[in-house]
Amino acid sequence: MKISSSKENLVYGTQIAQRCISSRAPLPILNGILLTARDHQLTFQATDLDLAIECATGVEVLEEGSVVVPARHFLEIVRRLPDQTIHLESDPQTKLLILTYGSAQFSINTLNPDEFPVFPNINGNFTQEIKQVLLKEIIRQVAFAASNDPIRPLFTGVMLEIAPHHLLFVATDTHRLAKRKIEQENPEIEQPVQTIIPARALNELYRLLKDEDLPIKISITDTHITFYTEDFIFSTRPIQGYYPDYKKVLPENYQCKILINTTELLPAIERASLLISTKEGNSIVHLTIKENYLTVQSNSVDLGSVHEEIPATREGQEIAIAFNARYLIDALKNMEAEQMAIEFTGNLGPGIIRPVSEQDYLYLLLPIRT
Amino acid sequence: MKISSSKENLVYGTQIAQRCISSRAPLPILNGILLTARDHQLTFQATDLDLAIECATGVEVLEEGSVVVPARHFLEIVRRLPDQTIHLESDPQTKLLILTYGSAQFSINTLNPDEFPVFPNINGNFTQEIKQVLLKEIIRQVAFAASNDPIRPLFTGVMLEIAPHHLLFVATDTHRLAKRKIEQENPEIEQPVQTIIPARALNELYRLLKDEDLPIKISITDTHITFYTEDFIFSTRPIQGYYPDYKKVLPENYQCKILINTTELLPAIERASLLISTKEGNSIVHLTIKENYLTVQSNSVDLGSVHEEIPATREGQEIAIAFNARYLIDALKNMEAEQMAIEFTGNLGPGIIRPVSEQDYLYLLLPIRT
Known part of the structure; x- marks a missing residue:
């Protein structure tokens, strides 16, 4: 050479x-x-x-x-x-x-x-194209909800479903679940196809993508998922296995629904998260929805306690529930929306968070029994 | 409260x-x-x-x-x-x-x-005033040459000498020495006074100082060295002991002196420093001054070798010498001068580096026997 x-x-x-x-x-x-x-x-x-x-x-x-x-x-x-x-x-x-x-x-x-290992032959059966800036948004909104625990490899991945009329990305660590849907006509597809992309690979890909409307192609085979851009080709092995039916965990009704400003809720949860529960070793935040307020409470024997009230538009019953503060913060930060809709199915049932302006995204999290 | x-x-x-x-x-x-x-x-x-x-x-x-x-x-x-x-x-x-x-x-x-511990009473015997931006420059030029080794606490400090007509800062780890002098009339002082300030304290102080002509006062007692600014008071205990006579190690003559551009020398030394000597565990850079060139050479069994030639104005004999690359880089980076004068006293004697534009600063380093 x-x-x-x-x-x-x-x-x-x-x-x-x-x-x-x-x-x-x-x-x-x-x-x-x-x-x-x-x-x-x-x-x-x-x-x-x-x-x-x-x-x-x-x-x-x-x-x-x-x-x-x-x-x-x-x-x-x-x-x-x-x-x-x-x-x-x-x-x-x-x-x-x-x-x-x-x-x-x-x-x-x-x-x-x-x-040097033989480089994967990466010509997929079929190819989807989306914009790099959109794929970045999806990775940001979904990948954080995947698990880091290699004991259950399925949950370390992000499920990608390609159906005739949409693309769907789902990640869960079994305590919380993030889901993002893209309406898109996929004329080559007759039956929905699923693959599981390692979240780690998506996070690496994220750093290579540009915040621009440039295209990225996704090509899928049984052994490789490959991303093509003008600048690079990035390939990863899919995680083998059948992704669990996430639809089962999505509640159909709610007892209580609120609309709340992210700019008020997020800093209050962040402050509350500074108080580490000695019992759990992480931060538990107690939410109470009463009249037209959401109350954020948290306490720690060592450090102190916090009590904040945030105006919220309520529909349905009053409710009290506790969450892992980290899981709430992850969602509120990555949604980047001004207003959130939060649905509660009961004080031991899952909560669902959605940006008010974007119905294609959903984040579900399970409460903590206290 | x-x-x-x-x-x-x-x-x-x-x-x-x-x-x-x-x-x-x-x-x-x-x-x-x-x-x-x-x-x-x-x-x-x-x-x-x-x-x-x-x-x-x-x-x-x-x-x-x-x-x-x-x-x-x-x-x-x-x-x-x-x-x-x-x-x-x-x-x-x-x-x-x-x-x-x-x-x-x-x-x-x-x-x-x-x-809460009783706060030190910090009224010094006499007080020097200099500009914050100048003190930052001095700390940057001198403190890195102090030792991190707590076994010999004297060398973890920067010696400050206050004399009738100057302030002097010296640090050495016994392999290299940095010295900066400030011409300044100190009418209160009859005999030179010395104190040893922990380099760690100076590095903390550095982060608090502003890049501006604002004054900082230095007050010295046997038990405390205190820095006063409009924004804060910062106090440290001096290191006890007598600082060795650094003047003894400063050579009076040289065999060879060169003038060289920092912008050419520094990147060459940095590239050479990527090659770690398996024997020493750090990077050794060989310098040869011949005719009107300085040759930088370095090699490593595992990684490879480098050979670069940089134009230099020479006065005196030709010479070959080896240094710890890290020690050279530290000096060249912190001097921030366009041109350097380097004096060599022999291939086993110390080298002296000075910014051509600033005679008040000096960096001495010992060669490595190879």
Whole structure:
């Protein structure tokens, strides 16, 4: 391999590819980025065997070929290069990649490209397209509700359902559930299809997406879920298994419904969350809906107590209920809506939170018995 | 105690005072901030027994008194309060401090003010005044060269010498030494006086100082070094002992002297520093001065090697020498000068770095035998 590239292009590709490098890679080769020079392009590939990422940048190719560089070390170097043309040449004898710039020369020990894992063949059966900015919103609204607990892998994923007339994203850790629906005609689909995307993969993808109306394609096979943009290809293995029927837990009626301002409710819950229950080890917030007020209460033997009243429009019965404060805050923060509708099904039944302005999103959380 | 205050003033005082709170306080009371309401002011005091800090802010005092609040918890709360008038009232019976705002009420368990350590009486024998922005520059240029090793406490401090015609700051960890002199007439002083300020205290002070020409007064006694600004009083115990005679290590002659651009030298050393020597466990950079070039070389069995040439104006002999890369980077970064003069006394003797534009600063570092 022999190429000339701007510093900028080397940094760009290395930064994207290294997002797939795990700090606990089981094999040394997985700490590497496979660089391939061909057809006026340098391609960067990295994988941790679960996630795989590929991107490319224009360079001057003097000799085609490929080489595997240690990802973090290579990134540290290219970031510190001077802002000028960098010449890269690999020497198969010494296994060195030589970077030259001006009168300087940097030699990097490389890894064996033959050991680099075969990159997934990622042509899906069918492809959905949505906007990057919308996918970011969905990931923000849904992925946080997935579990971190590897003991039950199903719940560490976000269920994606593609149906003839919609896309649906659902995540739950069994204590709470977030669901977002997108109305979209999918003429290729006759029967709804489901897959489970690791939430971790979505959170990595989130950092690569742009806050713009640029398209991203989602392609699904039994073994890979792949996201294509103009800038990169990102692939992950789906979580195997059947996602539980989340519809069963969604209540059909409510005893009490309130409308409340997020800008008043969120800071009050955040203040209440500062009081850690000695019993539970996390913060429990007690909500009482009475007349046209929601009262937020919380207390801790060590620290103190709080009592706040927030105006709320009520429909139905008065109610008293307790929630994990963290679960409430997660939802209120990620919804980014001015006004919330909260439905209560009883003091031991689930609560449902929806942004008033957006009926396609729903967050359900179970109360705490106190 | 009974006061009314803006949220802003509570946050301001708490943020400054909590800088003295250690995460490993040996006594629970040291996790507290002593609030004292008197004469239209709320005073915030905190100490970890080594450092002490005091600041005050204007409030409406309805009833004088004092209370000790848990620092981190109180800061978390006041930061999240709504932007309105906050009423604070302490109840000596329940030992609660009650914050009320709008229809809300926050009760905080407090600590016993009688247990709060007596605050140092901080009227010094004599007082120096310099500008905050200048003191920041001095701390940045000198404090990093002090040692972190508590085994030799003397070297964890910055020596301050006050002489009739100058102030002098020196720090060394015995591998390198940084020295900054300020020409200043000190008519009160007949004989030079020395004290040793803990570098840790200076680094905390650094964060409180403003990048402005505002004055800061330094007052020294045998037991306390105290810094006064309009906003706060900051006090630390000096390190006891006699600072070694640093002048002995300053060479009088050199074999070789170069002038070199920092913007070329620093990134080259930074790139070289990415190569960790397996023998030393840190990065060793080899410098060769030959003709009108400085050559930077570094290598690592695992990672690779680097070779760069940088133009330099030379006076005296050619020389080859090796340094700890970290020590070079620390100096070049903190000097913030465009051009450096480096003097070499031999390949086993100390090197001296000075900004060409500023003769009042000097950095000495010892070479590594390779």
